[in-house]
Amino acid sequence: MSNTTTDDDKPFLIVGSGSETVAPGLHILRGQGQSFVAETDAGLVVIDAGPGGAVTAGMIEALRELSDAPVHALCYSHGHVGYNAGVPEWLAHARERGEPAPRVIAHRNVPRRYARYRETQALQHRMAEVQFNRAPGFFDKRLAMHEPGETFDERLVIGSGDRRIELFWAPSETDDAIALWSPVQRVLYGGAALLDSIPNIGTPFRTMRDTVRWAGTLEAMAALNPRKAVREFGPVIDGEAAVQQVLTHTARALRWLRAEVVRLMNEGLNEQQVLARIRFPEELFGVAWMKPSYGDPGYIVRDIYRSENGWWDRNPTSLHPEAPEDAAGAVAAAISDKAGVIASAQALADAGRWQLALHVIDLLATAPGEAPEIVQARRLKAAWLRERARQVASYVSRNLYRVSAEMIEQGTQARFGIR
Known part of the structure; x- marks a missing residue:
């Protein structure tokens, strides 16, 4: 994979630098997403x-301005690696100032997540390379995990009186996400549950995320009646009515x-049929905070479908398949008019029907070997993947299309299981 950076491929999770004061003693710190700082009588x-x-x-540096x-506690908004890789720097900062080490706090599910990530480390790194369009090995030293020193289940109060804050479990993107609530100032930091785009459910590389549980978390946040809500990504939502609108909508x-x-599903449709049939109402999905800039509503459909179905795609041929390369080779060998397949796919592409062209060209492009028609089919597939990348709004989808095209051209797709 290349590691070129365009305006469209800038590090998506780094939101800038500096700080923003939301209310007296409550501040945003910009880094990987928007971190948050609360000044309590126990410390920061x-x-x-x-x-x-x-x-x-x-x-x-921004905090010290x-x-x-002293920093009383470092808290993990959720267990995705990267958001808290910088814990050692904060601990070193406290030592340099001659202060006690901050408490390192997370939800009780974070250690379990970290154990799974360590078990699947090579897989996690490969998935991140594709999802964020980075060169092989890029994440090997960038996804450090630091175990929390203490965990909690439902709620944890820090500080007292008017300067207290409450941490509470907010399952959403992960089952270990938390949020912060300032009850006196009625300011909510929503963490991973609150974005300025459609909730990140059903991502192609990740385990399932509970759609209804995420909705319940947003409704619980709305019940607090916040005056302001800080997103992990995106502008602060200011005003009780605006906060209610975003959360409940x-x-x-x-x-x-x-x-x-x-x-x-109850009508008997399989996953592909559901995706083809469903229509997303403009009044629900056309608003600014539901834009598919990272995830996509179709991703959520897939996760909901998977939550109630097994892995079977309803095609009996796939129950006990041959090796993918063997099956693709047999299909390609059975096609006597390979030039006709390529011409049919090209005609679809020429008509701007890139997705149908991809379905047709896969009859040849996924086959092994270096026969001229196979090589040509792969070249066309890579070009059409780039066309598809221009058509989708989702950052993740664009990267998957582009990275797959690069790997097909470089002959490295097998390393990632991409076809």
């Missing part, structure tokens, strides 16, 4: 230490998706 509480290196150093108080859209997918 920091949500997310950042990815380490220069980004975390900049976060610490806000307050000289998003929850309603997620619950609609669940009900609609279940309705179509």
Whole structure:
């Protein structure tokens, strides 16, 4: 894979530098996503230490422009690796100042997640390379995990009186996500549960995320009646009415998706048929905070479908398959008019029907070997994947199309199991 960077491929999770004061004693620190700082009578509480290196150093510098108080606690907004790779820098900062080490706090599910990530480390790194369009090995030293020193289940209060804050479990993108609530100022930091795009459910590389549980988390947040809500990504939502609108509208859209997918499954439709049939109402999915800039509503459909179905695609041929390369080779060998297949696929592409062209060209492009028609089919597939990348809004989809095209051209797709 190449590691070229365009405006469309900038590090998606790094949101800039500096700070923003949301309310007295409550601040955003920009790093990997938007971290958060609360000034309590126990000391500073920091949500997310950042990815380490220069980004975390900049976060610490920005914090010290806000307050000289000691850091009482570093808290993990959720267990995705990278958001808290910078913990050692914060601990070193406290030592340099002669202060006690901050408490390192996370939800009780984070250690279990970290154990799974360590078990599947090579897989996690390969998936991140594809999803974020980075060169092989890029994440080998960038996804450090630091175990929390303490965990909690449902709720944890830090500080007292008017300067207290509450951490609470907010299952959403992960089952270990938390949020922060300032009850006196009625300011919510939503963490991974609150974005300025459609909830990140059903991503192609990740385990399932519970759509209805995420909706329930947003509804619980709305019940707090926040005056302001800070997103992990995106602008602060200011005003009680605006916060209610975003939280309840998003929850309603997620619950609609669940009900609609279940309705179509009950009709007997398989996953591909559900995806072809479903239509996303503009009034639910056309608003600014539901734009598919990272995820996609079709991704959510797939996760809901998977939550109620097994792995079988309803084609009996796939129950006990041959090796993919053997099956693809046999299909290619059975096609006597390979030039006709290529011409048919090219005609679809010329008509702008890139996805149908990909379906047809796969009759040859996934086959092994270096026969001229096979090589030509792969070249065309790579070119059409780039065309598809221009058509989709989702950052993840664009990267998967582009990285797959590069690997097909370089002959390295087998390393990732890509066809």
